[in-house]
Amino acid sequence: MTSLDTAREAPRAVAFGTRLPKARKPGRRHLLPGFGLTFGITALYLVLIVALPLAAMLLKTFSLGWPEFWRIVSSPRAISAYWITFSSAAAAAVFNGFFGLLLAWVLVRYEFPGKRIIDGLVDLPFALPTAVAGLALVTLFGPAGWYGQILVPLGVTVTHAQLGIIVAMAFTSLPFVVRTVQPVLEDIPEDVQEAARLLGATPFQVFSRVILPLILPAFTTGVVLCFARAIGEFGAVVFIAGNLPGMTEIVSLLIFIRLDEHNYPAAAALATVLLATAFVTLFLTNLLQAWQLRYADKSR
Amino acid sequence: MQINPADASLPADPRRPQSAVAWGLIGLAYLMAGAVLLVPLLLIVVTGFREGVGVYLANIVEPETLHAIFLTVLAAIVVVPINVGFGIAAAWLVTRYEFRGKRLLITFIEIPFSVSPIVAGVIYLFLYGGQGLLGPLLAQFDLKLMFTVWAIFLVSLFVTSPFVARELIPLMQQQGGEDEEAALSLGANGRQIFWHVTLPNIRWALLYGAVLCNARVIGEFGAVSVVSGAIRGQTNTLPLQIELLFNDFNVTGAFAAASTLALLAVLTIVLKSVLERKTRH
Amino acid sequence: MNKLFTAAVAAILLGTAPVLAQTTEILNVSYDISRELFDAVNAKFVPSYKASANADVKVNQSHAGSSKQAGLILEGLEADVVTFNQVIDVDTLAKGEFVTADWKSKFANNASPFYSLPAFLVREGNPKGIKDWSDLARDDVKIIFPNPKTSGNGRYTYLAARAWATEAFAGDEVKIEEYLKKVFSNVPVFETGGRAATTTFVENKIGDVLITFEAEVLGTIKQLGDDQYDAVIPSVSLLAEFPVAVVDKVVDKRGTREIATAYLNYLYSPEGQDIAGALFHRVHEASAVEKYKAQFPEVRLVTVEDVFGGWDKIKADHFAEGGLLDKVFVNQ
Structure with a gap:
């Protein structure tokens, strides 16, 4: 087994901070040359590109003072934007949880014609610009679109409705669950299930008692990543949502409108809320990953 | 529950779907992948070429669209190499050394990945805008960043900075540092170690990260739309141009631009799956 | 080939499109629905300016909500001229000292070449x-x-x-x-x-x-x-006036005052008024008023x-x- 083979075991889209089980402890500090150089480059780049702009925004937010900040972030329009954003993202994450698990299972467990094409297509949402995805979805689901022609007469309106936001979010975050579950599923030895089956477990029992616990951490991580990505999605959503305040207006769009209105304090305050959300999800994925690693250790 | 005798004779290839359930699942996967992924892609390409290749090309060579393509490619040429460099440095740092503040550093590497692209645009506006933190200072030296291509490069750098590092860190962590340490003990210097030991080990993952980074730079919409100023034929990238054409009631032009991006996405997927196979074997 | 590419990259980085070196570019920052209007105006203005001043000019456009545009200019969008649809938005620029306070008196009809409702x-x-x-x-x-x-x-x-x-x-x-x-x-x-x-x-x-x-x-x-x-x-x-102004702070820095002024004057010329009238803007110039009278209800x-x-x-x-x-x- 070459070292490259093991790469596959590292779940691709998983937050990468925590050390993986087979990693070597670097132990001796600074044995290899280049600490100064790589630290210098990384720190300088992060300060210039990431930290400094973030600090500029936080400074702006802090200058508002707490009462003003609270007034902005708790305004009725902001609250309905959070609700729309988070509930849509949750629905998209649930859909992708099911669909992603199904795809991962099928792609890992079975050989069938067209498998490689489907495997490739899974990456489409990451490769396709979100504005293009939005244009495609609004055309598909519009009253004259390929799907809209069927759905609209049935009373299902997707465009300019919350369903449209969910569709756009689900599309753009689809690969996460597939790509986190796939490698873990591949690692489960066939004989584990075989043993369970020979011991008399039904297929359902094999899945729920043997497989599900093993993939649960990776699966949850995938769903959380999916949720996080959906919260931040903008390009695809604005094309399909109709952007009606209080009905189909997401937080990112509200920030954009506040900027256009030259209402910078409000833009800064709302952006800070989204930034805080990002930190929370980052923290969650790291926790989940630690959980996953404990599982991985146990299963070995 | 009895052991079913039929189960005792296992088929030669356990991956060949046997049961109706298996085929049902596969069918569902076909249906969903087709309806959710393939059809939108086809729609864009079909609509883009609906009126023939001639009309498509005529729309693409419109000066403003052509310039948008040029700018988008330029952004990729500028941004991807920088973030490849950053990704290598960051991955080397994180996987080869222990130091204080490592967790904080990793958090900062990860942030751009989980933050909304609109926030990415906003933070740059608050930093370099005329009323931003450093805007007045820049103005004194007659430097202009906002609403120029530089601003587009900067937000693209921010948005895609974690992409290469994300691919390299898990891999380099798995590999550990022994190869490098062995080379060191044989008298190799840092540069030799990197070029002859590390790089060959990570080259496919590196390319893979670069491909993802490239796709995101080309497709970035939210962050760029905050800082671009939408000057036609100057600071409009291709995704922004799509929206602009759409609002100009030029639907054919919008779809021509969109299908160009869709074809690039297909190319990305093909490259990605080739690289993925290389990474695996 | 390599040189050409370098030149092209250099050109775009400096914020100018790869066109002939002698061409002066100006940026017209405008409101959202004037896309077709200035598309048509610019196409006619360029040859007209070439004929009268023997100089090549290119007019770049940016369109969005008028107040948003004023905000962007305050943030650093370098507009040589603004063609807005409301006095308030030019006043925003005056307050930020991008245009002088007396901008309204610099062109005829309250600096509004055409109007609508x-x-x-x-x-x-x-x-x-x-x-x-x-x-x-x-x-x-x-x-x-x-x-x-x-x-x-x-x-x-x-x-x-x-x-x-x-x-x-x-x-x-x-x-x-x-x-x-x-x-x-x-x-x-x-x-x-x-x-x-x-x-x-x-x-x-x-x-x-x-x-x-x-x-x-x-x-x-x-x-x-x-x-x-x-x-x-x-x-x-x-009555909705569409005020225009030369952005003093920018043109003085870029040395484009002459072209910018000529551009806005062109909007008042018979050709400029004809273009505006053809695109359903109510105009002031007598022959254009007569020509397009029929399309505007009382x-x-x-x-x-x-x-x-x-x-x-x-x-x-x-x-x-x-x-x-x-x-x-x-x-x-």
């Missing part, structure tokens, strides 16, 4: 029977107009509705506010620019009536067909000065934070 675009046959401002407060009418906070177009709509209501309710402020609140609550979505509002109305098929400039109403009908939409001109509307126009006592007062009373607009803009 808020008018209604309804769906074919006017199924909801929308005839005048009073119909906008009905329960069964959904209205589209752009966000008054970002768009001069949207603010004109607010002011025109208020002007009508002031007459209709004989200045009873309670009734006026009640009416305006009802109108605003009938708007399902406030787009940030005039063109985005049009797109919402025609592409997304939201709303029964679009309120926008008459130029956009008639232009949309011409572009999309009169078998789909009808124009409705209300009994009274507000309408009684009131002015901002008559009804509201001028822009400064409007800004303080209506558009300040917590002002009269905020009182009725209940769903902002």
Whole structure:
């Protein structure tokens, strides 16, 4: 087994901070040359590109003072934007949880014609610009679109409705669950299930008692990543949502409108809320990953 | 529950779907992948070429669209190499050394990945805008960043900075540092170690990260739309141009631009799956 | 080849497109619905300037809500000229010392080469029977107009509705506010620019009536067909001036004052007025007025000065934070 083979075991889209089980402890500090150089480059780049702009925004937010900040972030329009954003993202994450698990299972467990094409297509949402995805979805689901022609007469309106936001979010975050579950599923030895089956477990029992616990951490991580990505999605959503305040207006769009209105304090305050959300999800994925690693250790 | 005798004779290839359930699942996967992924892609390409290749090309060579393509490619040429460099440095740092503040550093590497692209645009506006933190200072030296291509490069750098590092860190962590340490003990210097030991080990993952980074730079919409100023034929990238054409009631032009991006996405997927196979074997 | 590429990259990095070295470029930052207008103007201005001044010029365009554009200029968007649709937005620039305070006197007609008025675009046959401002407060009418906070177009709509209501309710402020609140609550979505509002109305098929400039109403009908939409001109509307200004701070730095001034003067020339008239803007120049008379219905126009006592007062009373607009803009 070459070292490259093991790469596959590292779940691709998983937050990468925590050390993986087979990693070597670097132990001796600074044995290899280049600490100064790589630290210098990384720190300088992060300060210039990431930290400094973030600090500029936080400074702006802090200058508002707490009462003003609270007034902005708790305004009725902001609250309905959070609700729309988070509930849509949750629905998209649930859909992708099911669909992603199904795809991962099928792609890992079975050989069938067209498998490689489907495997490739899974990456489409990451490769396709979100504005293009939005244009495609609004055309598909519009009253004259390929799907809209069927759905609209049935009373299902997707465009300019919350369903449209969910569709756009689900599309753009689809690969996460597939790509986190796939490698873990591949690692489960066939004989584990075989043993369970020979011991008399039904297929359902094999899945729920043997497989599900093993993939649960990776699966949850995938769903959380999916949720996080959906919260931040903008390009695809604005094309399909109709952007009606209080009905189909997401937080990112509200920030954009506040900027256009030259209402910078409000833009800064709302952006800070989204930034805080990002930190929370980052923290969650790291926790989940630690959980996953404990599982991985146990299963070995 | 009895052991079913039929189960005792296992088929030669356990991956060949046997049961109706298996085929049902596969069918569902076909249906969903087709309806959710393939059809939108086809729609864009079909609509883009609906009126023939001639009309498509005529729309693409419109000066403003052509310039948008040029700018988008330029952004990729500028941004991807920088973030490849950053990704290598960051991955080397994180996987080869222990130091204080490592967790904080990793958090900062990860942030751009989980933050909304609109926030990415906003933070740059608050930093370099005329009323931003450093805007007045820049103005004194007659430097202009906002609403120029530089601003587009900067937000693209921010948005895609974690992409290469994300691919390299898990891999380099798995590999550990022994190869490098062995080379060191044989008298190799840092540069030799990197070029002859590390790089060959990570080259496919590196390319893979670069491909993802490239796709995101080309497709970035939210962050760029905050800082671009939408000057036609100057600071409009291709995704922004799509929206602009759409609002100009030029639907054919919008779809021509969109299908160009869709074809690039297909190319990305093909490259990605080739690289993925290389990474695996 | 390599050199050519380097030159091209250098050119774009310096913010200039790869065109002939002698060409001077200026940037016209404009409101959202003037896309077609300045497309046509620029195409004619370039050869005209070449003939008169023997110099090559290229005019770049940026379009979005007028107030958004003013904000972007304050943030560093380097506009040589602005062609806005509201005095307030140029005043924003004057306050930021980008233009001098007396900008209005630098060109004729209050620096407004053409004008328009808020008018209604309804769906074919006017199924909801929308005839005048009073119909906008009905329960069964959904209205589209752009966000008054970002768009001069949207603010004109607010002011025109208020002007009508002031007459209709004989200045009873309670009734006026009640009416305006009802109108605003009938708007399902406030787009940030005039063109985005049009797109919402025609592409997304939201709303029964679009309120926008008459130029956009008639232009949309011409572009999309009169078998789909009808124009409705209300009994009274507000004169909407489209002020222009040379951005002093930018042209002095870039040395483009001469071209920028020539460009804005061109808008007043017979050719410029003809282009504007052809694209449904009401114009001042006599021959163009005569030529395009037939396409403009008679309408009684009131002015901002008559009804509201001028822009400064409007800004303080209506558009300040917590002002009269905020009182009725209940769903902002």
